[in-house]
Amino acid sequence: MHKLVSPQFSVMKLLKDFCDLYLELGTVSSNWPVADNSPVVRKVGDPFHSVGSNRKASSDQALKGKASKPCRFSNFHNLVNVQQGTTAIDVKKSIKKLNDITKGSENVQISLIAEVGNDDIPKFTYMPQNIIYQNACMQISLARIADEDCCSGCSGDCLSHQLPCACARETRGEFAYTQQGLLTQEFLRESVSTKRDPHIKNFVFCQEYCPLERYKKCKGHLVRKFIKECWMKCGCDMNCGNRIIQRGITCNLQVFLTHEDKGWGVRTLNDLPEGTFVCEYVGEILTNTELYDRNMQNSGSDRHTYPVTLDADWGSERVLRDDEALCLDATFSGNVARFINHRCNDANLIDIPVQVETPDRHYYHLAFFTTREVRAFEELTWDYGIDFDDHDHPIKAFQCCCGSASCRDLKGRRSSTAER
C-alpha cells in the first residue's frame, strides 16, 4: 500500500469499487443463458466464483500488487489484469463484452468477453447458416432426393422404431446418434481414429486436376465417414432423433480472448458429455477458385484465416467440375465456429461431415462433436488437419501454439520451449 501515491487513495473506496465490480460481474453472469433455468451456482475455478475466504484472498492479493508486474485477482481466475494504481472501476471499463454475438439468430445467446489483452471486438457478420457466395453449384431440390435417400414412410421419431430407417443406410444401417442425442461411441471412435491416424488407403488422389492444388500435384484428400440426417421428404417429425445438427446449437458457448497468441477462442460454460453436438462450421460457400482469388486479394493482410475445404468425398464418384469443388469461408460471415482454434491430434472436438439437404457429397455440413467429456470453461478446439510444412497450401498455416504434447508444428514447438 505504501507504493500507492495518489493523495485521494482510500481503502474504503477501493473496497467499494471492488464490491461494485463484483456485483456487476454477478449481474452479467446471471444474464447469460443457463440450460435449466435454475439459480446460477458457480463452481471453484469458474471465473465468477467468489465465496467466503477466497474473496478475502483475492482482495489481499489485489492490495499487495508488485510495482512493475500486473497483479492478478486470483479468485477471478484470470478474469482481470490490474496494473498497480488502477481502480476496480478502470478494470470494469477495460473488460470488453457482448451479450449475444448471434444477435438473436440462434436458439441460444453466445456472449463474447475479453478479460485479458486489448484486442478489438472482431468485425464479421454473424450468420447461423451457410449461404452461397456466387458461383458454387449446389442443387437442392426435393425432386433430386430419391425414395431410397429418405424415409417417407416413417413417422414420429425414427430412433424409436425397431428397424433403422433408410437414412441410416449411410452409416451401415445403424443410426449415428443415441436416444440421448449423442454420437454413438462406435461412430465417434471410428471417426477419431480415421482423422488421428489416417491410413494411406483412406486418401483419394485427384488424377488429372486437383481443385485445391490447381496446377500442382494432388496431395490427397482424406475420405471421411458421413452422417445422413432425416430431412424434408422424410415422414418423421422435427424432434426425430436422427435430426440433431439441423436443430441448431443448444450448448452454452462463449467467445473469449485466449492467453496464448491464438487470438479469440471458444469455450463451453457447461460440462459436455462425450459425443455432444456443439455447432457446425458456417461460412460462405465458395468454389476453390473463388477462395484462391480471395486469398490473392487479401494475401498477407489478415492475421487469421477462416476457410475449410469440403473435400471429405472428393473423387469417389467422378471428377468434380470447378464449381462443384467447394469450401466454406467464414472470414467475413460465419457463426461461432469461426473462433474455434486448432489443436494438434488430441483436440476435444471432431469435425464430422453431415448430409442434410442433398444426396450429393460435394456439399455437406461440417458438424463439431465432443471427442470426450469436456468440463465447463475448457477451451474448445479441433484439429484443422494442417500440414505445417506445406507453405503453399491455400489454407495458410500459422505458428502453432496449441500446447499439445503431439504438436505437429515442430518450429512452433521449438520456439515456445525456447521462450520458456
Ligand SMILES: C[S@@+](CC[C@H](N)C(=O)[O-])C[C@H]1O[C@@H](n2cnc3c(N)ncnc32)[C@H](O)[C@@H]1O
Ligand atoms: C478459424 S480462426 C480461429 C479464431 C481466431 N483465433 C480469431 O481470433 O479470430 C484460425 C486462426 O486462429 C489462429 N489460431 C488457431 N489455432 C491456433 C494455434 N493452435 N496456434 C496459433 N494460432 C492459432 C491462427 O491465426 C488461425 O489462422
